[in-house]
Amino acid sequence: MAGLAAAFGSGAMTNSIGEFEGADLFFVIGSNTTAQHPLIGARIINAVEGGATLIVADPREIPLVSYASLFLRQNIGTDVAVMNGMMNVIINEVLYDETFVATRTEGFEQLKETVAKYTPQVVEKISGIRAADLEEAARRYAGADKAMLVYAMGITQHATGTDNVKTCANLAMLTGHLGRAGTGVNPLRGQNNVQGACDMGGLPNVYSGYQRVNDDAVKDKFSKAWGVQGLDDQVGLTITDMMTAARTGDLKALYVMGENPILSDPDGSQVELALSNLEFLVVQDIFLSETAALADVVLPAACYAEKEGTYTNTERRVQISHCAVKPPGEAKVDWEIICRVATAAGYSMNYDSSWEILKEINTVTPSYGGITKERLEKGDGLQWPCPNSDHPGTAFLHKDRFTKGLGTFLPCEFKPVAEPPDEEYDFMLTTGRIYCQFHTGTMTRRTNMLEREAPRPTFEINPEDAKRLGIRDAEMAEIQSRRGAIRLRAEVTSRVPKKVVFTTFHFHEAPVNILTNPVHDPVSKIPEFKGCAVKIRRIA
């Protein structure tokens, strides 16, 4: 999101799910949409069946590929080169939107200079995509009236994640595919309320509504609103930094609400070590997750069905949810637990309901100013920015101007993955999710229907590689990286190219994040989950 904020001034999906039906072309890069965002995947398929064009760029032959006019199978971690190559073609053939570039953007000359060296031939060598296919993709994307660029973690989970995102923004700005319905740069968020967690200031650098912690006026505003002195005015630690600080002993206590970093973070053994090194660990969750099992205190929480409140989806739509049943046993809703802890620590928090908290959010968060319970109750949600109670919400951002004024081209050079395969570790491992499981599996693995469909971890390996290694379908094999090894069954499939293996992080039996490389993007601090070097061997 840092990349989009730098380019546009606002780090969120620019357009809306409803607009997928009106788009002429989709460029889907680094998103296995039908598995991760099935209902958005279905929208894309419907639109294609109605005549829209689909271009998919992905190292894996994901299900959407069968609907695509063009499949660009790039080598892992070469996204910047691929999109720079497309822009090279678009600029050389003068297919870009000259009016949009002239009136809405800045930095075009630098972009032109950077992408000049990324000719389709150069990019073919880097990415493995045929020059003719790249040219075709560039012409089609630029030539469409309304083109939506769609991406997910395949773009962001790299040590160059921010560069990848900036390059997506460059491509959309260059072609004027922004600020209108059916266009835009559309990152699909992976969790039901990851957008809301960001919007509400669950980040070390901002309060709710992306108001910066190191801005004195903002600090004063929150000091007054919260009746408190001495707010921290330095940017805090990210999750990645916290794990490092825990290992060195600088971070001594951690309070984790509803997360399972042991399975979800890279280099899992190091995370476990970091958490074990803490003086005090609190985990608030609905299950005794791998992380909760290490805690000093575990607080039993209510799940979504047992509480009221609002959630913000990937298209910035805030929606209401009500309480259907009571929490089990003595479990409590999270906001009540937070109020009790804060009050016991000497800062009094008293609310009679989630709606009273929402009212406070309305008063201190400009983009949520008009998002009230009453309005949410009546309609189908409201998309921020929605500054006041008469405002209808915002379906797409950057209509006549970008949030920051002019959009800025932020050209990036291609950098290869941090840990490329070598002679010993000769495969590239990439990770993701599958259709029937979710994240670290705490919920879906306790769901019979889903667990029946995908009961155990497997990894995908290309038939030629499998043959060479003597691994047959459904046989056990070992994947080893410099950080650890896991054992799981092979799925022999040409869905993955040669020398690439894919698996998921849903299964504690084969915790893939023991293997992944903790190297991360310098700005967003996102780890490089999408590529690290491994070796594979058959277990006789």
Added chain:
Amino acid sequence: MSRTRSICPFCGCGCSFYILTEGDRVIGVEPSAGNPVNKGMLCAKGWNAFDFVNSPDRLVKPLIRKQGTLVETSWDEAITTVATRLSDIGSRSGPRSLGFLSSAKVTNEENYLFMKMARAAFKTNSVDHCARL
């Protein structure tokens, strides 16, 4: 049977559905037909988003570590321990020694309150969540 308006707890699509309950038990979900996001449809995860709610593995009592083992405790002891230990470590080693991980699964109101607790009660901006992951 009753129906309660809710939102699917899995991915970021934000599909809208009704939770179906019989007494105190969640028995299913029904997609809301009019919602602009999912238009009456759900994926396999969404249709099954009720099952884990009733799991026998749910945590039902606060737990506290005593002699190396997690044992059941009262809310009062759990809350007092959390507040005291965090405050003590904060005053001994400074607010920078405390970290808070918020959640992409809980509500906006809870995320807001969690970061407010970290910042107002414990005076640290070291609050983050799994958006990066």
